Amino acid sequence: MEPILKSILTCPNCKNAREEIMPTDACQFFYKCSSCEAVIKPFEGDCCVFCSYGSVACPPIQASNSCCKIS
Structure with missing residues:
Protein backbone atom coordinates (compact mmCIF):
# COMPACT_ATOMS: atom_id res chain seq x y z
CA MET A 1 0.00 0.00 0.00
CA GLU A 2 1.37 3.40 -0.97
CA PRO A 3 1.68 5.93 1.85
CA ILE A 4 -0.41 9.08 1.87
CA LEU A 5 2.01 11.98 1.36
CA LYS A 6 -0.31 14.94 1.91
CA SER A 7 -1.27 16.01 5.41
CA ILE A 8 -3.06 19.08 6.75
CA LEU A 9 -0.95 20.65 9.49
CA THR A 10 -2.86 22.75 12.01
CA CYS A 11 -0.90 25.33 14.01
CA SER A 52 1.61 15.65 16.30
CA TYR A 53 -0.31 18.26 14.28
CA GLY A 54 -1.13 16.62 10.95
CA SER A 55 -4.26 14.97 9.65
CA VAL A 56 -2.12 12.01 8.52
CA ALA A 57 0.89 10.44 10.29
CA CYS A 58 4.25 10.42 8.50
CA PRO A 59 5.01 7.71 5.89
CA PRO A 60 7.21 5.50 8.15
CA ILE A 61 4.52 5.43 10.84
CA GLN A 62 1.85 4.66 8.20
CA ALA A 63 3.99 1.68 7.17
CA SER A 64 4.23 0.56 10.84
CA ASN A 65 7.98 1.10 10.85
CA SER A 66 10.06 3.02 13.31
CA CYS A 67 10.37 6.58 12.16
CA CYS A 68 13.22 7.94 10.14
CA LYS A 69 16.02 10.28 11.08
CA ILE A 70 15.30 13.82 12.27
CA SER A 71 15.81 16.59 9.73
Missing part, protein backbone atom coordinates in the same frame (compact mmCIF):
# COMPACT_ATOMS: atom_id res chain seq x y z
CA PRO A 12 -1.60 24.93 17.73
CA ASN A 13 -1.14 28.69 18.24
CA CYS A 14 -3.38 30.30 15.62
CA LYS A 15 -5.27 27.21 14.32
CA ASN A 16 -4.24 27.99 10.71
CA ALA A 17 -4.44 24.79 8.65
CA ARG A 18 -2.36 24.19 5.55
CA GLU A 19 -1.89 21.16 3.33
CA GLU A 20 1.74 20.08 3.14
CA ILE A 21 3.58 17.26 1.41
CA MET A 22 5.47 15.04 3.84
CA PRO A 23 9.08 14.07 3.18
CA THR A 24 9.62 10.36 2.64
CA ASP A 25 13.32 10.25 3.53
CA ALA A 26 13.39 12.17 6.85
CA CYS A 27 11.15 13.36 9.65
CA GLN A 28 10.28 17.03 9.88
CA PHE A 29 11.01 18.06 13.45
CA PHE A 30 10.30 21.80 13.05
CA TYR A 31 7.60 23.65 11.12
CA LYS A 32 7.14 27.41 10.76
CA CYS A 33 3.49 28.45 10.53
CA SER A 34 2.80 30.50 7.42
CA SER A 35 0.21 32.57 9.30
CA CYS A 36 1.59 33.47 12.75
CA GLU A 37 5.21 32.39 12.05
CA ALA A 38 5.37 30.29 15.22
CA VAL A 39 7.90 27.47 15.03
CA ILE A 40 6.29 24.27 16.24
CA LYS A 41 7.88 20.96 17.15
CA PRO A 42 6.39 17.53 17.87
CA PHE A 43 4.85 16.46 21.15
CA GLU A 44 7.16 14.44 23.38
CA GLY A 45 7.16 10.88 22.08
CA ASP A 46 6.16 11.83 18.51
CA CYS A 47 8.77 11.65 15.78
CA CYS A 48 7.68 14.66 13.72
CA VAL A 49 5.26 17.58 13.38
CA PHE A 50 3.02 15.54 11.06
CA CYS A 51 2.47 12.93 13.77
Whole structure:
Protein backbone atom coordinates (compact mmCIF):
# COMPACT_ATOMS: atom_id res chain seq x y z
CA MET A 1 0.00 0.00 0.00
CA GLU A 2 1.37 3.40 -0.97
CA PRO A 3 1.68 5.93 1.85
CA ILE A 4 -0.41 9.08 1.87
CA LEU A 5 2.01 11.98 1.36
CA LYS A 6 -0.31 14.94 1.91
CA SER A 7 -1.27 16.01 5.41
CA ILE A 8 -3.06 19.08 6.75
CA LEU A 9 -0.95 20.65 9.49
CA THR A 10 -2.86 22.75 12.01
CA CYS A 11 -0.90 25.33 14.01
CA PRO A 12 -1.60 24.93 17.73
CA ASN A 13 -1.14 28.69 18.24
CA CYS A 14 -3.38 30.30 15.62
CA LYS A 15 -5.27 27.21 14.32
CA ASN A 16 -4.24 27.99 10.71
CA ALA A 17 -4.44 24.79 8.65
CA ARG A 18 -2.36 24.19 5.55
CA GLU A 19 -1.89 21.16 3.33
CA GLU A 20 1.74 20.08 3.14
CA ILE A 21 3.58 17.26 1.41
CA MET A 22 5.47 15.04 3.84
CA PRO A 23 9.08 14.07 3.18
CA THR A 24 9.62 10.36 2.64
CA ASP A 25 13.32 10.25 3.53
CA ALA A 26 13.39 12.17 6.85
CA CYS A 27 11.15 13.36 9.65
CA GLN A 28 10.28 17.03 9.88
CA PHE A 29 11.01 18.06 13.45
CA PHE A 30 10.30 21.80 13.05
CA TYR A 31 7.60 23.65 11.12
CA LYS A 32 7.14 27.41 10.76
CA CYS A 33 3.49 28.45 10.53
CA SER A 34 2.80 30.50 7.42
CA SER A 35 0.21 32.57 9.30
CA CYS A 36 1.59 33.47 12.75
CA GLU A 37 5.21 32.39 12.05
CA ALA A 38 5.37 30.29 15.22
CA VAL A 39 7.90 27.47 15.03
CA ILE A 40 6.29 24.27 16.24
CA LYS A 41 7.88 20.96 17.15
CA PRO A 42 6.39 17.53 17.87
CA PHE A 43 4.85 16.46 21.15
CA GLU A 44 7.16 14.44 23.38
CA GLY A 45 7.16 10.88 22.08
CA ASP A 46 6.16 11.83 18.51
CA CYS A 47 8.77 11.65 15.78
CA CYS A 48 7.68 14.66 13.72
CA VAL A 49 5.26 17.58 13.38
CA PHE A 50 3.02 15.54 11.06
CA CYS A 51 2.47 12.93 13.77
CA SER A 52 1.61 15.65 16.30
CA TYR A 53 -0.31 18.26 14.28
CA GLY A 54 -1.13 16.62 10.95
CA SER A 55 -4.26 14.97 9.65
CA VAL A 56 -2.12 12.01 8.52
CA ALA A 57 0.89 10.44 10.29
CA CYS A 58 4.25 10.42 8.50
CA PRO A 59 5.01 7.71 5.89
CA PRO A 60 7.21 5.50 8.15
CA ILE A 61 4.52 5.43 10.84
CA GLN A 62 1.85 4.66 8.20
CA ALA A 63 3.99 1.68 7.17
CA SER A 64 4.23 0.56 10.84
CA ASN A 65 7.98 1.10 10.85
CA SER A 66 10.06 3.02 13.31
CA CYS A 67 10.37 6.58 12.16
CA CYS A 68 13.22 7.94 10.14
CA LYS A 69 16.02 10.28 11.08
CA ILE A 70 15.30 13.82 12.27
CA SER A 71 15.81 16.59 9.73
